[in-house]
Structures are given as C-alpha cells and as structure tokens.
Amino acid sequence: MISFIESILGTVLSSFVIIIIATFMALLVDFLFPSFVKWTRMILIFIVVTVVLQPAFEHLTLIRDIANSISMMFISIYPILTASMVTAGGAFSMLNFQPAMLLFANGAIVLTEKVLIPLLTAALILDLVSRILPAVPFTKMADLIRTTLLGTVSAVVAAYSIFITVGGTMSWALTGLASEPIKELIRQNVPLIGSFMTESMGTIGRYSSGASVFAGGWLISAIWTVALIPSFKTLLTAFFYRWTAALIEPFANEDITGILDDIGRTLFVLCAVSFLIAFAFIYTALFSIILVKLITTMK
C-alpha cells in the first residue's frame, strides 16, 4: 500500500518538477528569442505529452487491459457457473444471487471495454487537440463525453443497487453513525465523482456484507483490496494532476495547466469507470467462492 503510493508520488511529483523546470526554461528562451514563442510553447506541449502524461496514459491502458482480461475471464467462466448453478438447485434462492445480476455485472464490463474506455480515450485526445490547436477547440465535446460517461456509470451503479435491494436479504453493515461522516467527507472532497464513489461503495458494501456470512471477512477484504487497487491508484494520480495544475498555475502557460487539469478530470472519470470493473470483479469472485462453498458443503 505504502510502496505504491510512493511510486505514484515519485512519478507524478518528478513530472511536476520537470514541468516547473521546463516552464522556467521556456521563460528564458522567450526572453532571449521573442520570435520563438510559438516553438517554446510547442516544446512545452511536447514535454508534457511525452513525459508528464505518461502516468495517465499508463492508467488508461492499465484499466483497459483489466477490463479486457476480466471480460475474457467472464466469457470463459460463465458456462461453468451457469452449469453449476443448475446443479446446485434451490440453494441460491436464499442468497439473492440472481443469475441475471451476474450477467448484468459482466455486461457492464463488456460495455466498459467496448464503449466507455474508447470514449474516454477520445475525450482525452480531444482535450489534447484543443490545447495544441487552440483554433480548433473541442473542449465542449470532451466535457460532453465526460459527463455522458459519468451519467452512464452512475446509471449502471444505480441499477446494481436496485438489483441488490430488490431481494431484500442484504443489508449494509457499515451504515450508521460510524460511516456517515466518512461518506460525507468523500462526497465533499473528491471532485466530480465523490457522491458516486460513496454510493457505489455503499452498494458493494451492502452486497459483500451479506456474502460475508459465507465467505469470511478476510477473504472479502482481500477481494476488495485486489479489486479496488487500480481504482484507488487512478484516483490518487488524478488528484496529483489537479494539484500540480493548481500549483504551477501562477507561472506556467495557461495551456499547460489546462492540459493537466483536463487530464485530471478525465482520470476521475476513468476512476469511476474502473469502479464498474471492480464491482463486477467483486461480484464474480464472491459468486464463485460461494458457489464452491455451497457445492462442497452440500455433498
């Protein structure tokens, strides 16, 4: 946990230092060669794209790869799961494990892989284009894509909570006095996706506390950690980008801070998207564990 925070801090902070030095260099060159202003701006954008945005691009490809592998996993595991569900018989009725929800969870993954992440990439590239060529701005388009994505993800998560609460057997153990301040804190402080995060956390928590009867608390927390680490990493990186943008705003070119800010916002949406993946992963993992347990105890 600590080591990966350190590594993110390392990459993002070093790129932050690089931006500051590069801005200073650009200031010097602008002073010496006033006719070179366009070039210095261009080289700043070069540095930003090839060095500073590398962590953001890595996260995008990371989430894309995870989505891809999980959807492959689902496609390979689904026949086995359904077959064993048929053999397990009525044991599932007490658990509120609708097969439809499994399908839904993994349908969300396929949606993520095929639609949401390519759209997010498009938003990122539109942002870059509108900063590199200010004459052809696509900022509204990028914003539109981001808000649409966020809306889609929120709708999917809302559908999840409907699925889970319809059965009525699950109740979130964490609700109550202890968790409300934390939820409020997250909602207030994480821009764009704060309330979405608390909602989806609540949904997953409600679900897994029902399942912990069968799977055991440690196993569930292990699954949670594995599933949420990519999301958490993405969130942290997004924060670092926005902080960097805020810190260098007084002396950097407006384009550069704008790029960093936009990338931060895109990463927040990416984090929201990765919550969908995490959710489906948690659901499938718990489902398989409980299935195995049921089958072994029934015999």
Added chain:
Amino acid sequence: MVVDVSLMLTLIQLIVVFLILLLISFAVPKLQPLLYASIFFYFVFHLLNTIVFPFGKYFVALFEPLPDPFAKLLIGSAILFYVSELIAKHIEEAGYGSLAAVAHFAVKISILTLWMQQTSALIEILSKLIIK
C-alpha cells in the same frame, strides 16, 4: 564565468567596430559594402564563439534534469534560427532579398528535421492510445 569577463570587452569591441565602419564609409565609400560584410561576419562569429556558445553550453547544463534532448533541442534550434535570421537580414540589406529568403527557408527545414524524432515519438504515443 566566461560570459561576465568577455561582456565588457565585447561591448568595447562593438564600439570600435562601429567607429571603423564609419571611418570606412568616409574614407573608401566604394569598398564599404564588402568591408562591412566581412567585419559583420567576423564580429558575428566572434560573438558566437565568446558569448553565445558558452551560454548555450551553460544553459544545457543548467537544464540537465529535463528529459534528454529537449533543452538541447530548444536552445540549439533557437540559436540556429536567430543566427540564420541575422545573416539573412544582412544579405537582404545588401540587396539580395530572395537569396536571404531561400537560405532562411533551408535553415527552417533543417530545424524541423531536428525535431522530427520527437514529433514521431509524440505521434506514436498518441496513436498507441487509439490503436488496439
């Protein structure tokens, strides 16, 4: 530092050069363009050697923490562009405007080729996002 020491000297040299040029235009007006050009080029190269190149090296060393080619590339192409512009202006003053334009254009293209590798890296990074 190199720049500090030679700066005063260079300024005095500049005044001397200016006086010599005035003297030439008064004494031998027919030879003035030739002598002006030779003195100009001599002075430019002298300046490059004593001030601009040491400063360029110093600048590159100063921005060493930046990823490798960028500082070198920026200051190199800026100096190249500036010198080319200077010489082109001089040629244009002598009355050969088209020659100056062609020379400047060629230097611009060579600067662009210096940047080509970085540009292709940028394009590759961006296209890696799309293709897959």
